[in-house]
Amino acid sequence: MLENLRNFFSFQDINVLYVSLGTIILGASAAVVGSFTFLRKRALIGDAIAHAILPGICLAFLLSGTKNYLLLIVGAFISGWVSILLVDYISKNSKIKEDTAIGLILSVFFGFGVLLLTYIQQSGNSAQTGLDSFLFGKAASMVQQDVIIFSIISILLVVMVGLFYKELQLISFDENFARSIGLPVKGLIFMLSSLTVLAVVTGIQAVGVVLMAALLITPTAAAKYWSGYLPRILLIAAFIGGFSGFSGTAISYVAPNMPTGPWVVMVLSLIAFISIFFSPKKGIIAKAIIQVRHRQRIQDENIIKTFFQIAEAEESFGEPKTIKMIREKRYYSDKLILKILRRLKRHGYLSQTKEGYFLSSFGQKKAARLVKLHRLWELYLTDYLRIAPDHVHEDADTIEHLITPELEKRLEEKLGYPEVDPHNSKIPYD
Numbered sequence: 001m002l003e004n005l006r007n008f009f010s011f012q013d014i015n016v017l018y019v020s021l022g023t024i025i026l027g028a029s030a031a032v033v034g035s036f037t038f039l040r041k042r043a044l045i046g047d048a049i050a051h052a053i054l055p056g057i058c059l060a061f062l063l064s065g066t067k068n069y070l071l072l073i074v075g076a077f078i079s080g081w082v083s084i085l086l087v088d089y090i091s092k093n094s095k096i097k098e099d100t101a102i103g104l105i106l107s108v109f110f111g112f113g114v115l116l117l118t119y120i121q122q123s124g125n126s127a128q129t130g131l132d133s134f135l136f137g138k139a140a141s142m143v144q145q146d147v148i149i150f151s152i153i154s155i156l157l158v159v160m161v162g163l164f165y166k167e168l169q170l171i172s173f174d175e176n177f178a179r180s181i182g183l184p185v186k187g188l189i190f191m192l193s194s195l196t197v198l199a200v201v202t203g204i205q206a207v208g209v210v211l212m213a214a215l216l217i218t219p220t221a222a223a224k225y226w227s228g229y230l231p232r233i234l235l236i237a238a239f240i241g242g243f244s245g246f247s248g249t250a251i252s253y254v255a256p257n258m259p260t261g262p263w264v265v266m267v268l269s270l271i272a273f274i275s276i277f278f279s280p281k282k283g284i285i286a287k288a289i290i291q292v293r294h295r296q297r298i299q300d301e302n303i304i305k306t307f308f309q310i311a312e313a314e315e316s317f318g319e320p321k322t323i324k325m326i327r328e329k330r331y332y333s334d335k336l337i338l339k340i341l342r343r344l345k346r347h348g349y350l351s352q353t354k355e356g357y358f359l360s361s362f363g364q365k366k367a368a369r370l371v372k373l374h375r376l377w378e379l380y381l382t383d384y385l386r387i388a389p390d391h392v393h394e395d396a397d398t399i400e401h402l403i404t405p406e407l408e409k410r411l412e413e414k415l416g417y418p419e420v421d422p423h424n425s426k427i428p429y430d
Contacts, residue, residue, distance in 0.1 A: 020250075023248060033199040038220040039172040040172050047213035048106045049196060052113075053077075054076075056076040057204075058120060059116065061120060076200075077198060086105050215244075219268065225279035243271075300349070304370060321356050375396075389422035
C-alpha cells in the first residue's frame with residue numbers, strides 16, 4: 001500500500017496524472033455551477049438530470065453506432081434538457097408539485113435508459129463495451145483526450161459563471177426583485193439550467209449518473225457551514241469538489257479494487273459531515289456549545305437577580321443567603337443551585353462564608369442592572385402596550401437577558417428615567 005501511495009504521488013504513470021486532473025477539474029467546476037442550483041433550492045433537479053441523461057447516451061450510441069464521447073455528450077445534454085423542461089411543465093401546468101415531478105421524470109427516464117442499455121448490451125455490437133460504466137462511473141478509463149474535453153467544458157462553465165455572477169447571484173437569492181428591475185430572468189434561468197446539465201454530463205464518466213448529484217450539491221452544502229459570503233462559498237465548494245476528486249482517485253489507486261467514483265462521493269460525504277458537526281460557527285457541536293453557554297448565562301443571571309431580590313426584601317445586602325432561601329424564589333434543584341453558586345463564585349459575582357453566599361460588589365452591580373432591566377421592561381409593557389401589571393412578569397423575566405446597552409438607554413429615555421415599576425418597586429440605577 002505504501003508503495004502504491006509513493007507511485008501515485010510521483011505521477012510516473014501518465015494515466016494517473018490524467019485521471020487526477022480530470023477528477024479535480026470535474027469536482028471543482030461541478031461544485032461552482034451546483035452552488036447556484038443549491039441556493040435556488042433546486043438541489044433535487046441535479047439528481048433528476050443525472051438520471052435522465054442515460055437514455056440520451058444510449059440513443060446517441062444507437063444512432064451513431066460508435067462510442068464517440070462528444071456525440072454521447074450531445075445526446076446526454078439533449079436528454080437532460082428535455083427532463084428539465086418536462087419537470088417545469090408538469091409542476092406549472094398540473095397539481096403535481098416540483099419534487100413529485102422530479103421523482104416522476106427521474107424514474108421514467110432512468111428506467112427507459114436502463115431498458116435501452118440492456119438492449120444495446122444484447123445487440124452484439126462490440127463498440128458498446130464499457131457503456132455501462134456511465135451508470136456508476138469509471139474515472140480510471142480517462143485518457144488525455146477526455147481531460148482536454150473536461151478542461152474546455154469546465155473553463156466554459158467557470159467563465160460563464162464569472163461573466164454572469166451578479167445576475168446569477170440575484171436570481172438565486174431574490175428572483176422577484178431581479179424580475180422587477182428588468183433582468184431577463186427566464187433567459188438567466190435557461191442559461192443556469194444549461195450550465196447545470198453540462199456540468200452533470202461532463203461528470204458522469206467520473207462518478208456515474210447515480211452519484212453525480214452528490215458532486216453537484218454536496219460541496220456547496222458543506223461550504224455553507226464555513227461561510228455565508230457567496231464568493232467565499234464558491235471558492236470553498238470548488239476546493240472541496242477538487243480535493244474530493246483527487247482524494248478519491250488516490251484511494252482507488254492505493255486500493256486497486258476500490259472504484260474511483262464512489263470514493264470521490266465518500267470523501268465528499270465525510271467532508272460534509274465534518275462541516276455539519278465541527279464548523280466553528282454553524283456546526284451542530286458549536287451550536288450546542290452556544291446553547292449550553294446561553295442556558296448557563298440565563299441561570300446565572302436568574303440566581304444573581306434572586307440574591308438581589310432577597311436582599312432588597314429583607315434589607316440584608318452583604319449578609320449571606322442559603323440554598324434554601326434561593327430555592328424558595330427559584331424552582332431549581334439543590335444540585336443545580338449549588339453548581340450555579342460555585343460558577344458565580346468562580347467568576348467573582350459571589351463571596352462565600354460558613355453561613356452561605358452573598359453578592360460581591362461586582363455581583364451587586366450586575367444584579368442591580370438585571371433588576372433595572374426587568375422593571376423597565378415591565379413598565380414599558382404596561383405604559384405603551386397597555387398590558388395589565390400582573391401579566392408582565394414572565395415576559396420581562398425572559399427579555400431582561402436579551403436587552404443590549406443601546407436598548408437599555410432607549411428604554412430609560414423613552415420612559416423618562418422612572419423611579420418605580422408598575423408594582424411600585426424601586427428601579428435601581430448606577
